Amino acid sequence: MNKVTRISKAVFPVAGLGTRFLPATKAQPKEMLPIVDRPLIQYAVEEAYAAGIRHMIFVTGRNKRAIEDHFDTAYELETELEASHKHELLSLVQTLSPEDMVCSYVRQPRSLGLGHAVLCAEHLVGQSPFAVLLADDLMTGTAEGPGVLTQMVTAFAQLGTSLLAVQEVPQDQVRRYGIVAGDSVTPHLIKVRQMVEKPSPENAPSRMGVAGRYILTPGVFDLIRNQPRGAGGEIQLTDGIAGLIATEGVHALLYEGKRFDCGSKEGFLEATVEFALKHPEVGEHFRTYLRGLPIPD
Ligand code: UTP
Numbered sequence: 315m316n317k318v319t320r321i322s323k324a325v326f327p328v329a330g331l332g333t334r335f336l337p338a339t340k341a342q343p344k345e346m347l348p349i350v351d352r353p354l355i356q357y358a359v360e361e362a363y364a365a366g367i368r369h370m371i372f373v374t375g376r377n378k379r380a381i382e383d384h385f386d387t388a389y390e391l392e393t394e395l396e397a398s399h400k401h402e403l404l405s406l407v408q409t410l411s412p413e414d415m416v417c418s419y420v421r422q423p424r425s426l427g428l429g430h431a432v433l434c435a436e437h438l439v440g441q442s443p444f445a446v447l448l449a450d451d452l453m454t455g456t457a458e459g460p461g462v463l464t465q466m467v468t469a470f471a472q473l474g475t476s477l478l479a480v481q482e483v484p485q486d487q488v489r490r491y492g493i494v495a496g497d498s499v500t501p502h503l504i505k506v507r508q509m510v511e512k513p514s515p516e517n518a519p520s521r522m523g524v525a526g527r528y529i530l531t532p533g534v535f536d537l538i539r540n541q542p543r544g545a546g547g548e549i550q551l552t553d554g555i556a557g558l559i560a561t562e563g564v565h566a567l568l569y570e571g572k573r574f575d576c577g578s579k580e581g582f583l584e585a586t587v588e589f590a591l592k593h594p595e596v597g598e599h600f601r602t603y604l605r606g607l608p609i610p611d
Contacts, residue, residue, distance in 0.1 A: 319471045321529060322369055323438070324362040324445040324463075327431035328355065329375030329422035334578055343378045344577065345449045350589045350596070354576055355381055356410065358449035365463040367445060369416045371438045373431045375423075382419055385411045427548025429538045436535045443470070446551075448526025450577035452585050453479075455570060462527055462569045469503065469567050470529045476558050478506070480566040481573060483523035485515050490575075491523030492552050494566050504566040506559050511552040522566060525573045530555075533562055 332344030339347075345355040359370055372381060388407060395404040411417070422434045432446060445463060453462040460468070462479055470477050483491055489512050496507040508519055528551075537557030543549060558564050574588075575581030590600045 319443070319474050321365070321367055321443060321445050321467050321470065323371060323442065324367045324369070324447055325371045325373060325432060325435045325439065326355065326358060326447055326449055327373045327422075327428055327435075328378055328381055328449060329373050329425060329431050329434075330428075331425050332577070335582075341377060343381055345378075346380045346384065347576070347582065349452060349576065349582075349585045350593050353384065354452060355384065355449045357452055358447045359385070359415075361453060361461045361463050362445060362447055363412065363415060364461050365445070365467045367463075367467075368414055369418070371418045371420065371435045373422050373434050374419055375421060375425065382417075385417050387411075427546075427550055429541070429551040429554050430549035432530075432551055432554075433535060433538045433549070436532075439532065439535075441532050443476075443529060443531045446526075446528040446530060450575070451526030452574040452576045452581075453525065453527060453569075454572050454574075459570055462525075462571050462573075465569050465571075466527060466529050466567055469565070473565050475562060476531050476534065476555065476564045477529040478509075478555070478564065478566045479525045479527035479569045480504070480522045481525055481569065482521050485518075485521060488513055488515050488518040488521060488523065492555075493518050493520060494522045494524060495519035496566065499565070502568045502570075504568070506564040506566050509552055509556055509559060509564075511550060522568075524566070525569070527569075528555075531558065531562055534558055537561075 328343060328345045332339035335344050346353045362370060374381060392404060392407060418438050420434050420438060422431045455461040466477050466479060478494060480494055492509055492511050493513055494506045494509045496504045499505050534554045538549060538554035541553045555564060574585035576585055591597050
């Protein structure tokens, strides 16, 4: 039987507590924080849709109802917009969930870690390879090029192994990332030999940091299930991936594009400024505003 190399399902783990953004995330999901006018989760879902994925699986937790509502029909709002002839806004709201897109939701009862969150989606994923997108990593492809997940789906179709999105990170920032090391297959592709979670700069095997985009084979579920608790008592996805490196092989794709770590305040602000500057409605005004700001040294 041929190996399945098409990715049709994406898992969005959105059950984390978002403590770095308290108090903003006390009663609302971090993934609903907007960059200009779209919530983070919408950017991630649009990236998956553009990569050809139609089944979106959200691993949610307490206080995450807003995410389900965001992708659901909003009858009252739509009726109001229609009655007041606000057709552009109406279409904006309606096209957010295209008709051929299916959304499923599963709860992670406790924040036991990213690996555990992915495991919660197992029964919805089944036995096919799938994508995982962390919505707080906001990714942009190059200006005219494909999005980051599209680049990965294309590479996966050739490789058939699990695939991680990586970027080169500054030496003093390696402790914020999962870091991979391995052998270069092409200038953009690495056959991974080792992955370590948040190493100190002295112990980091390379500067290749993993961003929040993965394509995983279903073999990862047993590996996550059978591993002991990892760093911080959490069930880590990294430990499951380490198991895949040993059994099935894993590649890392040096993607083209940019990542904004919107789980941190700095990354969130950088994304807001860059997206605002490019925004068709407010970009010009915002540019003029920024230029006129007296920014002290
Ligand atoms: P993070 O550690 O960046 O998110 O997890 P967090 O825990 O929500 O944020 P902080 O660190 O407290 O500020 C990466 C992703 O994994 C999800 C998060 O929602 C986020 O998208 N996650 C994490 C889960 O779904 N479940 C978990 O148990 C842990």
